Amino acid sequence: MNEFLKKLIKKKEARAEELRELIAKAETADEVRSLGDELNTVRDEIREAQRELDALPADDPDLRAAEPGPGVQVHNAQVMGAFSAQQRGQETDDPYDTDEYRMAFMEFVCRGTPIPSELRADAITTTTDASVVIPTTLMNEIIQKLDTYGNIYAKVRRLNVQGGVEFPILSLKPTATWITADTGTSESDKQKLQMNEKISFSYYGLECKLAQTLLVNVTTLKMFQDLFVPLATEAIVRAMEAAIIAGTGSGQMLGITKDSRVPAENVITLSPEEIGKWDVWKKKVFAKMKKAYRSGEFIMSQATFDGYIDGMVDTTGQPIGRVNYGIDGSETYRFGGKNIETVEDELIPYYEDAAAGDVVAVFCKLSDYAINSNLEMRTVKWEDHDNNEIKNKCILICDGKLIDPHGVLIIKKGESVPSA
Numbered sequence: 001m002n003e004f005l006k007k008l009i010k011k012k013e014a015r016a017e018e019l020r021e022l023i024a025k026a027e028t029a030d031e032v033r034s035l036g037d038e039l040n041t042v043r044d045e046i047r048e049a050q051r052e053l054d055a056l057p058a059d060d061p062d063l064r065a066a067e068p069g070p071g072v073q074v075h076n077a078q079v080m081g082a083f084s085a086q087q088r089g090q091e092t093d094d095p096y097d098t099d100e101y102r103m104a105f106m107e108f109v110c111r112g113t114p115i116p117s118e119l120r121a122d123a124i125t126t127t128t129d130a131s132v133v134i135p136t137t138l139m140n141e142i143i144q145k146l147d148t149y150g151n152i153y154a155k156v157r158r159l160n161v162q163g164g165v166e167f168p169i170l171s172l173k174p175t176a177t178w179i180t181a182d183t184g185t186s187e188s189d190k191q192k193l194q195m196n197e198k199i200s201f202s203y204y205g206l207e208c209k210l211a212q213t214l215l216v217n218v219t220t221l222k223m224f225q226d227l228f229v230p231l232a233t234e235a236i237v238r239a240m241e242a243a244i245i246a247g248t249g250s251g252q253m254l255g256i257t258k259d260s261r262v263p264a265e266n267v268i269t270l271s272p273e274e275i276g277k278w279d280v281w282k283k284k285v286f287a288k289m290k291k292a293y294r295s296g297e298f299i300m301s302q303a304t305f306d307g308y309i310d311g312m313v314d315t316t317g318q319p320i321g322r323v324n325y326g327i328d329g330s331e332t333y334r335f336g337g338k339n340i341e342t343v344e345d346e347l348i349p350y351y352e353d354a355a356a357g358d359v360v361a362v363f364c365k366l367s368d369y370a371i372n373s374n375l376e377m378r379t380v381k382w383e384d385h386d387n388n389e390i391k392n393k394c395i396l397i398c399d400g401k402l403i404d405p406h407g408v409l410i411i412k413k414g415e416s417v418p419s420a
Helices: 002-025 029-055 061-065 070-081 085-091 099-111 136-149 184-196 221-246 278-284 302-309
Strands: 157-159 204-211 267-270 297-301 321-325 331-335 338-343 359-364 369-372 377-384 389-402 409-413
Touching: 002 029, 099 136, 099 221, 099 377, 136 221, 204 221, 221 369, 221 389, 267 278, 297 302, 302 331, 302 338
Parallel strands: 157 369, 267 409, 297 338
Antiparallel strands: 204 389, 297 359, 321 331, 331 338, 359 409, 369 389, 377 389
8 A cells, every 4th residue: 555655646746747837838828727727636636645645554564664765755745845836826825826817817918818707806807997916926026126126216115004094203213212311301302393293105006007019929927927027117116216206295106306394404506606516515515414314325317427426526636426337337426425326317307407496416315215005016908099009007006205304405406606
């Protein structure tokens, strides 16, 4: 019996591996469904045979001699419990992380095929305009790429708190004080003022529209994942970074440059005659940097850095703005000992092209800005009648704003000063 069960398990394991390879190469949801059903049956048979093998009396010397060796035992353990989420397919508890659902989602996005109701845990409708949950594996990869794709997004704080509820700023950015210390009335009053400062987040929808024509020729899950994830990630990050800088707060996140809570004395104007002079920057900008916030960085247009900051020197000829070149060809920028994050002109305009009163640079700690979202995304079919195209809308619910606006410096372009 012992030998029979071991041979049976080995045979079933070989069939399970063959089925997983066939699922990976499958081109239709029906094919995945059929193969997945057979794979589930084979797995059940392996488990039953393993249970029978484990139930054999261990004190029988003949049976003990026939027990599988360590190598076979390890192999069986790997087969029974060490598959990845993608390999386990239907075995996972997450209905959106099965091979069958991922294939059905690909068919929905690429060709508009409705997802069968039995695969949907959130709805019974199968209409093509219904909201569809993005598979967990794809969503995890999008989140991972979000954290590394955009330089600005990667540095802000991410929260997942309830929207519409006011939170004291100190609960999101705590401070520590000595319990028995006599800090005096002024410090106590300051602490009360901080405790009175609150922040709340709303629910705004961020759309990413992908034309179906870009994906219509995709035939395998790997091709779909390799194309869908970068397209969605790039669009989401670009929109989020634009909102982090200049979001209006109406139907979208409130950007750093639009936040009225930034103290008026932290808004600095530099005229065309001042923008390229270190002594002006030192007196009007660096002198405004509070000690607690000096670990922040500048954000400005690449053209502004190249045209006015790069190569700037002090009165003794020492460089103030400089570029460091990495061995991999990467460039890092510094100005007055502070890092600079350069952005496209569409986020912050080039000083030369900006109008008087436009924001041309920002100094802040990006970790003092928070995006609040559970990072769950859904996809909806959308017909663009103007262009006669079917598009997929990936919708992310989120909000964002400054947690602490007091360390932000906003630099604007001023009017040219006429010569005397």
